[in-house]
Amino acid sequence: MHHTTYMKAGNTDDAVARMADGGQLLAGGMTLIPTMKQRLANPETLVDLAGCGLAGIEDQGDSIRIGAMTRHADVAGSDLVRGAIPALAALAGGIGDRQVRNRGTIGGSVANNDPSACYPAAVLGLGGTVHTDRRDIAADDFFTGMFETALDEDEMITAVSFPKTGKAAYVKFPNPASRYAMVGVFVASAVDGTRVAVTGAGSDGVFRHAGMEAALDAGFSAGSLDGITVDADEMISDIHASGDYRAHLVREIAKRAVAAC
């Protein structure tokens, strides 16, 4: 790992000011530190957010607000999340391995927008809201491409909120070696209709599938997706799976998610 200067931010304003000076935010570090070890990222300054007081899960009536520094293990084990949005707790409990869940955070995962990460599927699938130091961003406006988000250069996620719904499920087809999602589909019955969000597969990162959503609004059953086609040209194609295979998996995994709702 290249040399870096480590500092702790005391609160959100402090972190944002240090980021404006060129600092790289460090949340759980489950992606950033391995990336730095491979010298694929070489930030001159690391700003640790552990002391910013951003961990915690709050019941806000119709929604649940999860602080950016809340770890996957805490979301997975939260009675509040398990009761109000069981699919979200289950998703968090399936990320990485136990040691990653003991350290990785929701804010870090969402900000990174890794195309194979699980959390972006939940944020988009549930129609959540990303709260930052300066504004609230709807999930539909947040994820703008692979590793790309609507965040400004010096903007920081402080929390993510999710509308409560018991009718939702996430099913992941993990890569047998890395356990990352080769395809993951989050299906939710939301206020504005059914939402289907797909991670791991799209060449632009997480995406909604309008065709499946319309089919499920017409009749909510796995069989409703039988005639749906997923465009293989819009899928990632790599050594792990071809675009055609991923396109096939998206529909099949979506059917399993619907059946699990």
Add this chain to the structure above:
Amino acid sequence: MTMVNLTLNGKQVSADVPDNTLLVTFIRETMGLTGTHVGCDTSQCGACVVHVDGESLKSCTMLAAGAEGASVTTIEGIADGDSLHPMQQAFHENHGLQCGFCTPGMVMSAIELVQDNPNPSETEIREGLEGNICRCTGYHNIVKSVQAGAKMMGG
């Protein structure tokens, strides 16, 4: 440089280390406790698992500076004098290791697993050890060891 102060296996330790020092490097090279291993260096194999404030973490994927003020326990810190920790004893009795390289991480992960779930099923053990890789493919006896260790720990 950053001054890192933490509790390591019950002892207060301090050292001034480069900011990019990983916790595992601090443990092995600065403090000389080489029981914690570095296997893959890509955060996947789990040979470096230690407990930080009672929770299992991959010490190769955390900066030493991030453990400031924490209580860190390594494989060297779990035996009671000459008496092995029940989980170590269980690995010993059930041939839960072959080359032994992954064992420190396996034992540390297994202890946390059993603390949270005193009677884990085989499936729960296999899922709970997802972050630990054994290249001797010794999982069968590792699972047996964890089951025996769980009983010995009082489950």
